[in-house]
Structures are given as C-alpha cells and as structure tokens.
Amino acid sequence: MPNSSARRAALTGVCLAAVIGVAGLTGACGVRPTAAAGAPVIIPPVTTTSASSTPPATEVRPEPGPVPSKQGRLDPRPLVAAAAAAEPNTTLGAVVFDRGTGTELLAVEPDRQFRSASLVKLLIAVDALGRGANATTRNKIARMLSMSDDDIASELWVQDDGPRLVTRMAKLIGLRATEPPETYGRWGDTMLTARDVVRVYQFVMDSLPPEDHTLIVDALAQAPEYAADDFRQYFGIPDGLNAQWAIKQGWSNNDHTMVLHSTGLVGAKWRYVVVLLTEHPLGSGRARCAKSVTAAASALDQQLGSV
Template identity: 45%
Template sequence: MGKVSGVFLLVGLCLGAIVAMLVVPRGGSNTPAVAEAASGAAAMSVEPEASEVPISVAAPPSASPPPKKEADPGEPGAIDPKGIAALNPGGQVSVVVYDRTVKKNTVSLQPDRSYTSASLVKILIALQALQDGAPPGTVQRMLSASDDNIASALWSTHGGAAIVTRWAAKIGLTGTRPPEDPGRWGDTRIIAADIAKIYRYVLDQAGATTRTTIMRALSGATESGADGIRQYFGIPDAVGDLPWSIKQGWSCCRGARILHTSGVVGKNDRYIVVVLTSQPTSTTYASGGKRVTDVVKALVPALGEP
C-alpha cells in the first residue's frame, strides 16, 4: 500500500503541474498575436494589456480622397478679372454684378473708372420726368427704344444738367457728373458702381408707379434702337434663357467708341449687371457689341440661381 500511495502521489503531482501550465498565462503570450495582426493592418499599432484576450485587427478600408468641392457659381472667385479685361483689347472695361439676395457685389472690376454715359443717363431723365408728371408712355418709349429725340425733349423740359446733379445727390452717386456742355446729355460722366446704385434705387426705393414704368420699359426693350442700332448686344445675347431687363448705351466717336450694357438678370430681378466699355474707334458697333457680349458671357457663372 505504501508503494501504491507513492505512485498515486507522483501521478497527482504531475497532473497538478499540467493543469497549472494550462490555467496560468505565460507572460507576453498575447504580444506575438497582436503584432502579427498589426502587420496586416497597414502598420496599425495595437498594444493590449497582458490581461486582454487576443484580438484581431481588421485592415481599414483604403482611404479615398475627399470629393473636390465644386466652384460656387455665385462666388466672385469664379471670375477672372484679367481674362475679362483681355476681352476688350485696346480699350477699357468696368464691371459690377450686384446680388440683391445677399445684398453685395459679387463681381467688381474697375467700378470707379469714369466713362461718358451715352444713353444710360436716360434712366435719370426718366426718374425726373416721372416725378414731374410726364406721361408714362412717353418715358417708356424713350427707354425701350432708346429714343434720343424724346430724351432731348425731356432733358430740356425737366431741368437739363440739373437732373444729373439732383439725382446724384438723392441716390448718393459719387462718380456721376453732368456734362460740360449742358446740351449734350450723353456726355454725362458715370461709373459702374453708380449705375448699379441707380438700379437699386429704382427697384427698392422708387415709388411703385415709377418702378413699374421704368422696369416695364427695360424688360420690353426693342431689338433695334430708334436710330437703327441693334441693342441686344451684351446682356440679351449672353444670358440665354435667364429673364432680363436692360438699358444700353452707345456713342461714337469723340476719342473712343462707347458701348455699355446694363440691367437686371434672373428670377425676381436678382442680379444687377453693369458692363461699361470704351473701345478703339476702329471697332464697329457690331464688333464692339460682340466684345461686350463676350464680357457678359464671362460673367454668367456669377449669375447662378440657387
């Protein structure tokens, strides 16, 4: 019995050792497994505590670059000023685009450069004539067909050069001056920033009858002016299906050919667009008009609807 007991004791000790080896973890036994998993996870480092159970680390999906942000058509950064200037070689160009929704200029290029107004001054003549009680139909005809004879008659009747001085003070026009020769209303001096202000006044501050009369005339502008010059250059030829209302200006040739396009574009008259140009006298009205149209086409990305 003593020998048998000794044998049982020896067997018991062996079994105990085996159980201890199975139950007690070896120090660092998890580390190789984690390191191996990390090597397959794009060099991802995982350092678990010794008491953690072995884990597997799945490789993350390959990172793809964030989608490129599309340019906002309404951002002024979408417009290249140097590119616009290059569209009128040998001449000068000024541009203002005012967004009435966000209430700020979204494009501004040489807004304070001075030009002769040509027929753009007719908007001021219209404001004064309507205030003085002139027939709306007469004012509309002057604007829609850019009729110089009507403009001359209203200019003389309603104050001449004082019209410019009066409305410049009323609206806050900083670069608008009456002509040196009081009889030559088309030689009124203007800047693009002021023309944009005139449209803002008509749309937002003028009385309802005045606003309706002027805007109805501008939205109904005839393709040819009363003098036979085609006046759909610039805004009408450039903006496609967007609604527009315009007042154009042209004159020649006292040192330069003048071609201006101005008006409102878009739903609810959202954008005020003003493009003033002086061009070499060697250009024709047709070729000069195309230059102005090309400038407005370059501005179309700034006229995006939300």
C-alpha cells in the same frame, strides 16, 4: 413682361450716334462720327432775368489685373479676358450686385468714370416721373427707355433743366461719381461709374412709387432688338446671359473713343443688377466692340448660375 434672350453667335450692331434734340440735339445712344466732340448742340432755353441776374469662392492669391472684391464670390478675370479676346483694347468696368443678399459679387474698375451714352436716360426718367409726369409724358418715358429714343430724351432734358437734372439726381439717389456733361446739350457725355449705375437700379427697385417702378422695369423688360435709331441693342446681357432681363443699353462715340454699355436687372424676381461698361479706341469696329461686351456677359453667365 420679362424677356429672355437666345444666345447669338455674332452681333451686327451699328455704333450709330445720333445728333439728337428737340431741334437737332446730340447725346444719344451715340454721336455721329462726323460731329465734333464737345460741340454744343442743344441751346439752353432762353429765360428773361434781371441784369443782376449702390460664401466667397475658393480664395485666390491676388495677381496682376482685376481680382474679386472683398465681398465678391465671382472671379472677374474671365470677363476681362473674354472682352479683351474680342477687342484687345477694351477697357471694362463691371459690377454684379445680388439684391437678395445685398452683396457685391463682382467688381472690375467699379469706380472708373465712363461716358454714359443712353444710360443717362434712367436719370431723365426718374427725374421726370418725380416731377409728376402726366399720361402723355409717362408714355414718352416708356418709349425713351425701351426704344432708347433720343428725341424724347432731348425733349425731357431741356424741360428738366439739362445738366442740373444730373446734379439733382445724383444728390437724390446718392451717386458718388456721376457728373453732368460739360456741354449743355450733350447729355450722352454725362459721366458715371459702374457702382453708380447699380445705385440707380437699386433706387428704381426700392425707392420709387410702385406705379413709377413698374413703368420703368416694364419698359426695360420690353426693349426690342432694334432701337429707335436702328442700332441692334441685344449685345451684352441679352445675347450673353441665359436669364430673364430688363435692360438699358448705351452706345456712343466722340472723336477719340467709343463706348458700348449693357446694364440691367437679371434673373428671377430681378435678383441681380448687372453692369457692363466698356470703352474702346475710335475705329475699333462697331461689331467687334459689341462682341466684346457680349463675350464678357457670356463669361459671367458661366459663373452666375453657380451662385
């Protein structure tokens, strides 16, 4: 059933990372701070081969910094300012898409690539369902999405050909800037953009068989406050927007940066797709980074009700 989150004054999230895997794999919602960036963790399955083996508001004169897209009706500058007030070094990538009108209402760095963290689990889910998942696997997919379970993600990643899964899904969905990780097991290092995340949600809502669409949306709408790794995943959309939501969050770090993402379906009949991607210098503070995402969502909330 759809969730509606109460606003909260502060977030306590922990930017955990997970060394994940079927036998200790990495790519989670996060990478443990002590893990070496790019270090291989999942060993590809061994196979035997032969030797050859997705009415404008009052027009504003463009100024330095993000401005509304040509299609936009919402001003992105309050989101950028709010995120930066919480964490000055925040890099924000955001898109708000109105499914009812087919209109992009807001865009901030919509084509900039970010590390996906657990957002790649949406692709893992679509791919596994498309391969004819049985009842047991369908239950695992639901848990992977709602609880952001890294072990299940790693299991399915290996079963579904790892990086080739990303390439396959990019072609199927029409993703324009989504790329697999350089290291086989680091699925959280998949690269994607805010606009590509919107395209994934559009595909889920408009192109999947009803039973698969329902499984994914219900899992996202039932996401609990704390994920499988005990990270508090109610930052961003749940804490910042006064609306129904179905969310997929992401959090991760490598040796240089941290990413915290809040994405999902928002509003009655899931009218909007909201994507808030953020990147921060390592050491920015986990709680502060989470607050920056929530601050951007709160700034959006002040505008979204007027659309």
